[in-house]
Amino acid sequence: xxxxxxxxxSDKLALAIATLGPIGNFPKxxxxxxxxxxxxxxxxxxxxxxxxxxxxxLAFVFAVGTWASxxxxxxxxxxxxGCVIIDEVFGQWLALxxxxxxxxxxxxxxxxxxxxxxxxxxxxxxxxxxxLPGGLGVMADDGVAGLYALxxxxxxxxxx
Numbered sequence: 001x002x003x004x005x006x007x008x009x010s011d012k013l014a015l016a017i018a019t020l021g022p023i024g025n026f027p028k029x030x031x032x033x034x035x036x037x038x039x040x041x042x043x044x045x046x047x048x049x050x051x052x053x054x055x056x057x058l059a060f061v062f063a064v065g066t067w068a069s070x071x072x073x074x075x076x077x078x079x080x081x082g083c084v085i086i087d088e089v090f091g092q093w094l095a096l097x098x099x100x101x102x103x104x105x106x107x108x109x110x111x112x113x114x115x116x117x118x119x120x121x122x123x124x125x126x127x128x129x130x131x132l133p134g135g136l137g138v139m140a141d142d143g144v145a146g147l148y149a150l151x152x153x154x155x156x157x158x159x160x
Contacts, residue, residue, distance in 0.1 A: 014071035017064060017086055024083035032115060034085030038092035039111045046093045047100055054097055061090045062139055069135030080129065080138050087142035091118060094146030098154060106157065113149035118142060 023037055024030045046057055065086040072084045095114040099106065117125065121141070125148075129141035 011071060011075055014068040015075060017068035018072035018084045020085050020089070024085045030082055030085050031088050031118065034088035035092045035111060035115055035118075038089040039096075039107055042093060042096055042107070043102075047096060047102065051097075054093075058090065058094060058097070061086070061093065062143070065090055065139045066135040069138040071135075073134055073138070084138060087139050088118070090139055091142030091146035091149075094143055095149035095153060097150055099157075106153070109156065110149060110153050113152050114146055117145035117148040121145070122148070 019025060019030075020034055020037060023033050026033050046054060049057060068086055069080075069084050072081060073079060076083075092111065092114050095110045096102065096107075099110075102110070118141075121129075125141050125144045128144050129137045131137070132140050
């Protein structure tokens with residue numbers, strides 16, 4: 001939950017971005033809800049752009065997400081608070097980077113793969129989160145999970 005320590009407008013903005021508005025404050029599985037929101041928005045806000053545009057979008061989400069996550073950690077006085085889910089957007093969209101006009105089964109599989117890697121955190125995902133400070137660690141661990149999901153999704157798509 002958002003704490004009242006956020007008094008400045010920039011703090012309120014950081015929390016709104018970090019939590020994707022109300023989504024990060026859902027009582028159960030906010031990360032899963034954040035990933036689902038990213039998948040639902042992807043066809044219009046991410047996949048509709050050519051690859052260079054997608055890379056720019058990812059860079060923007062990473063930069064803004066790093067700032068917002070760092071501020072949220074400071075405001076909430078907690079390392080990687082569960083309500084911070086902007087990292088799910090970054091990781092989920094990274095998992096979809098190489099695809100266009102994806103059928104629903106591919107979107108669903110991309111969602112599932114990203115969530116599995118993000119939840120179970122195989123090496124070096126957990127390490128990345130712990131060695132990098134603040135919002136950088138919050139965003140980077142989901143980036144690695146997104147890369148793992150992208151690789152597996154590519155392999156499955158090209159195999160079948």
